[in-house]
Amino acid sequence: xxxxxxxxxxxRRGFAHVKSVNAAGGVLAAVxxxxxxxxxxxxxxxxxxxxxxxxxxxxxxxxxxxxxxxNYFPQHAEYAxxxxxxxxxxxxxxxxxxTMADCVKLVRTVEETGMVYCFGENYPYTAYNQEMRRVYxxxxxxxxxxxxxxxxxxxxxxxxDSIAPSRQNETAADLLAENPPKYHWRRYLPKTYYVxxxxxxxxxxxxxxxxxxxxxxxxxxxxASHDSRYSGEAAAPMLVGMDNGAIFRVTAGVHYxxxxxxxxxxxxxxxVESVRGNRTSVRLSFNPDKLPAGVTKAEQVxxxxxxxxxxxxxxxxxxxxxxxxxxxxxxxxxxxxxPFFDVYRAVAISELAIMGWxxxxxxxxxxxxxxxxxxxxxEKWQNDCFTPFPDPATGEGATLPCCTKNIKTDYYDKKAAKxxx
Amino acid sequence: xxxxxxxxxxxxxxxxxxxLAASHLKDKGVKVTACFDDGRFAAETEKFAELFPKAVxxxxxxxxxxxGINAVVLGDCAKGTADKAVKFMNRGIAVLAGAMPAxTLADAVKLVRTYEQTGVxxxxxxPIVFSAPVQKMKELYTSGKFGKLIFGEGEYLSDGSYTCxxxxxxxxGTHALLPLLYVTGDTPDKLAARASFNHMDAAAHGAKGKxxxxxxxxLMKSGAVIRICASTRVQARGSWYRxxxxxxxxxxxxxxxxxxxxxYSEKMKPEDFDxxxxxxxxxxEYPAVLQKKYKGIENDEIAEILxxxxxxxxxxxxxxxxxxxxxxxxxxxxxxxxxxxxxNDGMPYLLPDFRVEGIRKLYERDEMTPIPNEFGFxxxxxxxxxx
Numbered sequence: 001x002x003x004x005x006x007x008x009x010x011x012r013r014g015f016a017h018v019k020s021v022n023a024a025g026g027v028l029a030a031v032x033x034x035x036x037x038x039x040x041x042x043x044x045x046x047x048x049x050x051x052x053x054x055x056x057x058x059x060x061x062x063x064x065x066x067x068x069x070x071n072y073f074p075q076h077a078e079y080a081x082x083x084x085x086x087x088x089x090x091x092x093x094x095x096x097x098x099t100m101a102d103c104v105k106l107v108r109t110v111e112e113t114g115m116v117y118c119f120g121e122n123y124p125y126t127a128y129n130q131e132m133r134r135v136y137x138x139x140x141x142x143x144x145x146x147x148x149x150x151x152x153x154x155x156x157x158x159x160x161d162s163i164a165p166s167r168q169n170e171t172a173a174d175l176l177a178e179n180p181p182k183y184h185w186r187r188y189l190p191k192t193y194y195v196x197x198x199x200x201x202x203x204x205x206x207x208x209x210x211x212x213x214x215x216x217x218x219x220x221x222x223x224a225s226h227d228s229r230y231s232g233e234a235a236a237p238m239l240v241g242m243d244n245g246a247i248f249r250v251t252a253g254v255h256y257x258x259x260x261x262x263x264x265x266x267x268x269x270x271x272v273e274s275v276r277g278n279r280t281s282v283r284l285s286f287n288p289d290k291l292p293a294g295v296t297k298a299e300q301v302x303x304x305x306x307x308x309x310x311x312x313x314x315x316x317x318x319x320x321x322x323x324x325x326x327x328x329x330x331x332x333x334x335x336x337x338x339p340f341f342d343v344y345r346a347v348a349i350s351e352l353a354i355m356g357w358x359x360x361x362x363x364x365x366x367x368x369x370x371x372x373x374x375x376x377x378x379e380k381w382q383n384d385c386f387t388p389f390p391d392p393a394t395g396e397g398a399t400l401p402c403c404t405k406n407i408k409t410d411y412y413d414k415k416a417a418k419x420x421x
Numbered sequence: 422x423x424x425x426x427x428x429x430x431x432x433x434x435x436x437x438x439x440x441l442a443a444s445h446l447k448d449k450g451v452k453v454t455a456c457f458d459d460g461r462f463a464a465e466t467e468k469f470a471e472l473f474p475k476a477v478x479x480x481x482x483x484x485x486x487x488x489g490i491n492a493v494v495l496g497d498c499a500k501g502t503a504d505k506a507v508k509f510m511n512r513g514i515a516v517l518a519g520a521m522p523a524x525t526l527a528d529a530v531k532l533v534r535t536y537e538q539t540g541v542x543x544x545x546x547x548p549i550v551f552s553a554p555v556q557k558m559k560e561l562y563t564s565g566k567f568g569k570l571i572f573g574e575g576e577y578l579s580d581g582s583y584t585c586x587x588x589x590x591x592x593x594g595t596h597a598l599l600p601l602l603y604v605t606g607d608t609p610d611k612l613a614a615r616a617s618f619n620h621m622d623a624a625a626h627g628a629k630g631k632x633x634x635x636x637x638x639x640l641m642k643s644g645a646v647i648r649i650c651a652s653t654r655v656q657a658r659g660s661w662y663r664x665x666x667x668x669x670x671x672x673x674x675x676x677x678x679x680x681x682x683x684x685y686s687e688k689m690k691p692e693d694f695d696x697x698x699x700x701x702x703x704x705x706e707y708p709a710v711l712q713k714k715y716k717g718i719e720n721d722e723i724a725e726i727l728x729x730x731x732x733x734x735x736x737x738x739x740x741x742x743x744x745x746x747x748x749x750x751x752x753x754x755x756x757x758x759x760x761x762x763x764x765n766d767g768m769p770y771l772l773p774d775f776r777v778e779g780i781r782k783l784y785e786r787d788e789m790t791p792i793p794n795e796f797g798f799x800x801x802x803x804x805x806x807x808x
Contacts, residue, residue, distance in 0.1 A: 145617045145634050146650070154686030214613045214767040216638045218571050218646040220667070234571040234667065237646050239615040239636055239767065247617040247636045249648055256571050256665040257686030258700045266578075271657045276675060277682055277700055285657035285676060298657070299676055364613040364640070364769040 004089075004333040005029035005047075007064040009056060009079060011038035013093055014070030016317045017120075017326060018042050021068075023312045024326040025334065032059035060086040066333060068120070068326075069093060073185050073193075074389040077102035080117065081109045089116035091329045094196040095353055096346035100370075100384035103347040103354075107372050110343040118329045118339035119346035122321030123151070123197045124204035127313075128274045128282050129263060130324075131304035133205040135272050135284060140292050142268030144206045147248045149264075151197035154257040183395045188402040190388050191217060191236035192356035194253030196349045199240065201263050202250070203349075204340060208242040210352050212368045215239075215359040217404045232403045238356045241366075252353070275301060280319075347372050357388070361404055422515075422736045427489055430456040431482075431505065432496035433465035438548075439494060440465070442725030444472045445715070449733045457485035490514055492736060494546075494729075500792050503528035503753070506543060507535045515542040517732045520595035522749035526757055526773075526787035529750035533775045536746035544732050544742055545749035547599045549577075549660065551727035553720055554673045554681055554705040555600045558662065561671050561683060562604050566691060568667030573647040575601045576661045594637070594756045597649040600662050603743070604671075609639040609647070609755060611771050616763035637759040649755075674702060679720070681705045750775040760791055760801065 006021045007030035008014045014031070015038070021028045028045045031038075032053040039052045053059035056079060060067070066089035069076045077097040080090045096119050097103040110117045123129060135141065192215060199210065218235040235256065240248040264273035270286040281303045288298040306313050306320060309327065313320030331337045341349075348369060355367040370377040388402040428443065428451050430436060443453050453473045458466045458480060466478055479485035486508070492515040495502045501524025506516045522545050523529040536543050549555060561567060577596035602608070614637040639647045663672035669685035684690070684700025695701075706712065707723060715723050734740035751772065758770040773780045793799040 146636065154689070159687065212766070214615060214638065214769075216611075216613060216640045216646045218640075218644060220569060220571065220644045235646065235665075237572060237638060237648060239613070239638055239648075241615060241617075241766075245617050247615045247634070249636060251572065254572070254665075255686060256667065257669045257689070258682070258684035266657075273675070276672070277702070283676060285659075287658050364611065364638070364767075366613075366767040 001334065003027045004065045004330060005063060006066050006068060007032065007059060007062060007088075008042075008068040008070060009033070009059065010070035010072070010093070011035070011042065012070075014068060015041065016322050017068045017070060017091075018045050020316045020322050020326045021045065023315065024323060025330040026066075026326075029064050030059055030062040032056055056082070060088065065089060066091060066116070066329070072392065073189070074098035074387065077106050081105055084109050084113045084115040084117065087113075087115070089118075089329075089333055091118045091120045091326070092346065093120055095193060095350050096196075096343075097350040098193070098354070098389060099387050100351065100354060100381040103350050103372055104378045104382040107343050107347055107378065116329075116332045116339070117343040117346070118332055119196075119200075119341035119343075119349070120325045120329065121196050121200040121341050121349075122318045122325045123261065124201045124341075125313075125321040125324030125328075126201075126279075126319040127304050127306045128280055128319075129201045129205065129321075130307060131282050132201075132263065132265065132272050132274070134307075135282075136205050136265055136267070140295070141265065141270040141272060143244065144208065144242075144246045144265050144267050146246060146266040147202045147206065147264060148262065148273075149198035149202045149248065149250045150262045151194065151251070151253050152256065152260045152262065153253060154255050154260070183390050183392045185389050185392065188389050188398065189253075190357045190360070190400075190402050191233040191254075192238060192252050192360060193353040193388075195238070195250055195353045195356065197261065198250040198252050199248065199349055199352060200341065202248055202265070203345065205263075205265060206242075206246075208244050208246060208248075209345075210240045210248070210348055210369050211243050212241040212366050213238050213352055213356045213359055214364055214366045215356045216364050217360040219403070219405055221405065232405065233360075236356065236360050238352070238359070240352060240356075250352075252356075344373050357400070361401060422738070423491055424450055426451045426733060426736060427454045427491050428452065429454060429485060429488065429490035429493045430469065430496060431485065431493050431509075433458050433462045433469060434496055436494075436496045437465055437468055438722050439496070439725050439729070440469055440472055441722050442729055443494075445718075445726050446729055446733065449730060451729075451733055455479060455485055455488040455490055457482055486512060486514070492517070492542075492732070495519065500524060501528060501753075501790075503532040503749075507531050510535045510539050510541040510543060513539070513541055515732075515736050517544050517546045517729070518749070519546055520593060521753065521756065521792075522595070523753035523757075524792050525790045526754060526784040529753045529775060530781045530785045533746050533750050533781065542736055542742065543746045543749065544735055544744045545595070545599075545746075545752060546728050546732065546744065547595055548721070548724040548728045549596055550600050550603045550744075551724040551731070552705075553707050553724075554679060555604065555662065556707070556727075557681055557705040558600075558664070558671050558673070559604045561681075562664060562666075563606075566694075567664075567669055567671060567683070567685075570605045570607060570641070570643060570645040570664050570666055572645060572665045573601045573605065574661065574663040574672075575647065575649045576659075577651045578658050578660065579652075593651040594635075594649055594759065595752050596660065597651045598639075598647070598755060599744075599752060601647055601649075601664065602748075604662070605641075605643075605645075605664060607641045607643050607645060607647075609751070609772055610642045611640040611769055612755060612759055612762060613638050613767045613769045614759040614762035615767045635759060635763045637755070637762070639755065669699070673705075679704055747775050757790065761789075764802065 004026045006026040009032045011033040030051045067083040069092040215238040217233040235254045275281040284300045313323040316323040351369045388400040390398040495518040502518040503523035575597035634652045668689040671683040674680035735742045791801040
């Protein structure tokens with residue numbers, strides 16, 4: 001059986017997958033991006049008969065078995081659907097779908113085509129998160145009643161500016177470009193949408209599903225007015241009701257510090273969490289007067305390793321999570337395994353992002369997360385195309401606010417932003 | 422206030438450390454003259470008598486009130502202290518009350534009105550606020566070098582050994598919330614709470630009032646958001662306070678509450694931040710002058726001394742009271758409305774401003790409470806779901 005031939009679509013984030021495909025057991029056979037200047041760095045990973053494409057439809061005609069979808073954040077679903085209809089398995093970057101209608105299309109396409117769809121969420125597969133899953137699944141902690149997940153990516157205004165250019169840095173050529181940075185999705189990203197890194201590890205550890213969400217946005221008006229983005233919230237903490245009655249607190253894509261990503265399970269008999277300020281380590285805790293059988297210490301802190309493929313994983317990004325996420329996909333293609341983050345979990349995560357934002361806009365009212373495993377639920381949502389993202393070419397088409405208040409953020413003053421600190 | 426403050430203790434449950442702390446107040450012109458015990462706490466009464474041999478132990482509440490005290494520390498407070506506080510204040514006796522400030526919103530209204538009508542001092546006291554880590558957090562936050570609050574978290578997770586039966590753990594939420602309000606100076610505006618139901622625990626223990634684990638999100642007037650949780654069923658035990666800010670964060674160390682972990686986000690570290698990396702971890706200590714003054718005394722007791730000292734300073738007009746009746750009423754409203762929100766699947770509630778009489782009128786008859794009366798009847802369910 002030949003190794004799976006993989007095409008990577010989108011070579012900025014996608015370059016991490018370009019580097020990982022071969023080590024994960026595949027063959028890099030094609031890449032696609034409208035920006036051809038990104039091709040050169042892919043050459044050392046590319047198969048001898050590999051191809052370079054700037055057109056997605058032509059890319060799908062290449063001799064590839066599967067596509068890694070790593071293009072613009074809110075545009076994964078339409079390309080995933082095209083790829084599956086063209087007979088390609090799909091490995092999708094986050095977020096799987098940015099509208100409810102896209103969630104429905106994704107699920108229906110997977111069911112109609114029978115193609116493998118795998119959501120490529122990487123943070124569940126870091127060494128510490130894999131260890132937390134192992135501990136939880138052992139049963140020693142009892143049942144989860146509360147959990148927390150935070151994706152914290154502290155960024156200075158300059159760094160944020162470099163990936164979501166502000167108007168101050170736009171050139172005349174930028175404004176005339178096919179996709180002016182002015183309409184870049186990062187500028188319109190509501191604060192709940194980057195939630196997959198926060199919720200996915202918790203879902204992976206506990207195997208629980210989100211059922212509903214309540215969200216309060218944290219909007220500091222003075223800070224928001226100095227931001228380069230149009231979505232001004234600094235954070236949007238969500239309380240997510242899970243299918244076992246537990247409540248998970250998740251916060252998506254925030255820039256505050258000092259700690260970075262953090263995950264925690266609080267259970268009936270004990271707790272496990274990544275160590276704040278040292279996330280490669282895990283802290284296991286029990287009440288001293290209620291130690292489970294075989295446990296002698298109320299608290300242990302230790303640094304777990306990957307269960308296998310340690311060296312290969314450490315050579316990839318995101319704490320090795322990129323490698324394992326892609327390896328799991330390869331196993332789906334070569335061994336017929338089912339992906340943990342299948343299309344149903346993928347859309348559940350997307351729905352959490354979408355409904356979480358609606359809760360935020362509605363002042364914290366609880367929103368249910370529809371179960372799109374059921375066709376009768378899909379029928380209700382198949383036409384719901386509300387989106388906060390404008391067309392990147394024209395700037396038109398946004399049908400939801402990306403900020404909960406009417407903040408004028410079309411002025412970005414770096415000096416003033418530093419003074420606000 | 423009189424030159425000598427005659428201090429009494431009403432209810433000695435879990436008050437041993439407070440009694441020890443009170444023995445250090447002589448230099449503040451305080452004389453402990455009386456205590457009331459209903460006969461349940463012999464060990465604490467014995468300790469009281471040992472520390473204050475000239476003070477009188479009363480077993481009759483009325484006699485205690487008439488004993489000549491001009492200030493009282495209210496204990497045995499998990500079921501609400503406002504009803505007792507009002508009685509003392511109406512007799513001109515200043516009150517230092519612990520959690521829970523009020524059992525009902527109606528009680529919270531009565532508390533505030535009594536304060537306004539009598540002018541008698543009232544303070545809602547939580548020794549955690551005066552602990553070394555929280556004091557240090559306040560010092561760091563108010564320095565202005567850590568920016569502004571975006572997200573905060575406060576947890577008070579106890580093992581239940583000293584909490585009351587049939588009292589929803591949410592009642593201990595003041596321990597989770599008040600330190601954060603003190604550190605940041607912020608005020609909650611709105612809340613939404615979710616309750617997770619511990620099926621396994623209910624089946625194993627059948628303990629009513631300890632099954633629902635509430636998580637409350639508070640939208641603050643600044644625009645920031647805080648999460649609080651007080652529970653006896655979330656493991657493992659411990660308290661934790663955290664403020665995440667526009668440039669970094671400050672928090673107590675999880676599992677080691679005496680320590681602080683604080684610092685800055687990428688490229689936000691100022692030049693004068695004394696650390697190689699962006700962050701620091703250190704044991705929070707009281708200032709040297711306090712360490713010297715209270716040498717040999719445990720930090721828990723020093724926190725109680727500082728809390729009592731704050732109260733005395735308020736009575737003498739030396740200190741503005743940031744833990745007044747309005748703060749107490751607000752705390753009670755967070756806990757009581759948080760309960761309702763949790764039972765109503767997260768329905769958001771605006772928090773009343775008890776400084777406004779028009780708003781007080783809306784709640785003056787609101788007697789709904791999950792805390793049972795002496796007959797065991799509560800007007801709200803204790804748990805979110807049927808066991």
